[in-house]
């Protein structure tokens with residue numbers, strides 16, 4: 001078995017939760033394979049990240065330099081192609097950086113790519129069996145891939161249970177000098193922070209959240225009336241924001257807000273992982289969806305199979321009568 | 323600017339309940355409603371807006387069977403100048419890399435300044451754009467939610483990153499971008515618009531036309547293979563409230579009260 005490399009996402013000197021989840025995924029591929037953390041960045045904080053990585057991996061490759069001050073996937077891809085050995089198994093988080101980096105990295109390394117992996121089932125010889133999801137999580141697929149010549153695997157954040165960093169006391173090796181030519185056609189300029197909206201959904205105890213099932217802008221009223229009746233705030237899934245029906249600041253999910261209400265009502269929301277990624281603190285989830293097989297019912301506490309356009313107004317009326 | 327937009331015909335998840343077929347070899351395809359992949363539609367709209375601002379052309383291209391012609395025609399009705407269908411029995415069963423290799427061969431037959439794809443499609447892999455860019459050795463940016471033409475050598479592009487923040491980049495042309503939903507408001511196409519383009523010819527190119535060795539694409543060339551489709555058993559799942567609507571509402575109100583959901 002070749003070496004397994006885990007690309008450690010980090011911010012302000014702290015490794016992301018996804019780092020230890022990927023260590024767990026690596027162990028599931030092959031518990032015996034030598035594990036190397038890739039810690040890329042710039043500045044004094046980087047050593048703190050190396051320390052955290054060293055607690056979980058036998059080896060840490062540190063690559064630092066001004067070119068890595070911001071994680072530009074095009075620059076990092078070139079560097080990785082320069083430093084990675086043949087037949088490497090590379091694990092990357094399936095976040096907005098991993099989606100940017102990994103498809104191209106797999107081509108340049110000339111190895112297969114496994115995207116958005118949610119489970120690892122078995123390695124038989126060099127044939128790896130993994131699980132993915134398709135159609136927004138409506139179905140899963142069992143997928144096989146020969147990883148004998150190496151592979152790039154994007155691991156879904158939150159899908160694996162983080163491995164305890166069990167004092168691996170890994171050795172930190174500075175690989176910066178081997179980074180090589182980093183010239184590329186894309187230059188990072190700046191990060192523009194998301195606009196702050198009129199309502200802060202992150203502070204709400206109860207959220208009435210609507211998804212594409214609301215069907216029409218005019219129907220949003222239905223959710224607003226329910227929210228008013230129970231003292232909740234209205235939030236939404238991404239398609240509602242894409243359609244410009246609600247402000248971006250109302251969007252729950254990885255590319256929106258992270259919320260931690262006590263009660264979350266998901267009305268006409270299918271339950272994609274990007275949406276659920278914005279739900280923290282294990283709220284009590286009530287889902288109303290006309291499709292009994294909607295993935296949201298797998299994570300919800302209570303479900304109602306019905307048309308929200310009919311069910312919700314009736315519910316609101318009963319509450320108003322109380 | 324000559325722009326190529328890669329589009330895919332997919333089952334419309336808003337119109338269908340996607341289910342696994344009886345032997346787990348595919349999803350149930352009977353009676354499925356298909357449409358253009360949501361992300362691709364935003365990519366086509368963006369291309370049209372750029373063309374209308376700076377001039378040039380928009381071509382839409384798809385790897386698929388003959389039925390994919392209908393999505394190409396739909397995007398031409400939106401305003402694309404032409405369409406190309408890449409279709410061959412040898413392409414069937416391609417993995418992401420295979421699709422990117424087929425597209426690469428077609429790109430090299432043309433002369434495009436900018437290539438757009440959707441950020442992802444029905445299989446959720448979000449891979450073809452990045453692979454295509456790497457194969458072509460062109461710069462790439464994913465999840466693009468803003469494009470500004472600086473001059474004929476470069477663009478300023480915004481990428482959507484975590485928390486809805488936006489990462490601004492300068493990128494050299496020619497390049498490949500994968501487009502995120504919400505970047506614009508795609509125009510509506512009516513039946514009339516589609517009728518207008520009904521007689522336009524859409525050339526079909528196969529492996530031979532593209533100079534592709536059939537053993538490198540399709541089922542034969544795929545390194546990533548689906549073994550089966552299934553619905554995972556994720557334990558308990560939700561307690562589904564049963565009964566008449568009235569009974570369900572009564573139960574739900576009790577639950578809401580108990581959980582502090584009613585103030």
Ligand SMILES: Cc1cc2nc3c(=O)[nH]c(=O)nc-3n(C[C@H](O)[C@H](O)[C@H](O)COP(=O)(O)OP(=O)(O)OC[C@H]3O[C@@H](n4cnc5c(N)ncnc54)[C@H](O)[C@@H]3O)c2cc1C
Pocket residue numbers: 096136210211212213214215236237238239251252253254255256257267268269270271272273274275278288289290291294306307308309335336441442465
């Ligand atoms: C990089 C990236 C980031 C993303 N970030 C986010 C994010 O932050 N937040 C987010 O939400 N999404 C995000 N997405 C999009 C995500 O993948 C899904 O497309 C999206 O969450 C789907 O929203 P939905 O559940 O409202 O719509 P759909 O998936 O279309 O689901 C609609 C549901 O409504 C049900 N329904 C329809 N009509 C009715 C009715 N009358 N009554 C009852 N039920 C009905 C249907 O059965 C279906 O389950 C992101 C995607 C990408 C690629």
